[in-house]
Amino acid sequence: MVIGVSTLRISLPVFVAEQHGLFVKHGIDAEVRRYETAQPLADELGAARIDAGGYVAYPILFGPGAPPPRVRVVTAVVEDAAHPLSYLLAKKGSGLRGVAALRGRRIGILPTAAYRRWLEAILRHDGLRPEDVSIVPLAPSLEVDALMGGGVDALFTGDPMATAALARGLAEPATDTPDVPRVLGEPFLFGTFAVTEEFAQKHPAQARALADALDEAISMISADPTVGTAAMKPYVRDVERPFVDRYPAARYLRSGEISAAQLDRALELAGTNARAATVSLP
Helix, strand or coil: CEEEEECCHHHHHHHHHHHCCHHHHCCCCCEEEEECCHHHHHHHHHCCCCCEEEEEEHHHHHCCCCCCCCEEEEEEEEEECCECCEEEEEECCCCCCCHHHHCCCEEEECCCHHHHHHHHHHHHHCCCCHHHCEEEECCHHHHHHHHHHCCCCEEEEECCHHHHHHHCCCEEECCCCCHHHHHHCCCEEEEEEEEEHHHHHHCHHHHHHHHHHHHHHHHHHHHCHHHHHHHHHHHCCCCCHHHHHHCCCCEEECCCCCCHHHHHHHHHHHCCCCHHHECCCC
């Protein structure tokens, strides 16, 4: 089984499953491929060049544009006030505070459909139009340098970039984060892990075993959050590694904990009605 993972904090269960031998324990011979963000991972899922992958935001998988991939979603990562995943940051000492202060400014974002869609929703909610700012997609490795060098005035991003920038004293919150659940409601289903429908039909036992491995990883993270951060530490960039232990606690839903109503709401917020192409594993 070829499993993709986005090298972002949302993917902690995959790192735990790999580092703690849970794939092997559940009978899965896994090749894990790492991606800098979830956007190329989703493209690979859609083209069936990988069998499963995550974590990936719902708007990336199911947003407007290309037809949504036929996948089964297992588990979810949740953002709420106690479990922030996305951060709106300004350069330390810039004086930028509040969404309204970003009018006419350049905002760097993770280069994904999700972060653009969510930022546009935040702007509209707080009285700005998307065209009132310049939205600049930036690779994760370039975000902090762009902020410090004046290439952008603010960042809308996640970990590992956000916590590293805050801990190094280079950035400060532009708002009381997290803004996505503030605007779109909480608990907010941020993203999911997906198995292609083709693989699930051909190898149902393996698909179920994968869900079981991720569920066990989530149980381990819930019992001890440091399990997740320790498992991710080898995969982050050197400049970010000292700050992994500062990540806030993460919240996940196991594969049997996602209700149909929650999934429908996540797809609605993603901007599509993809329910017919999306099946949760039993």
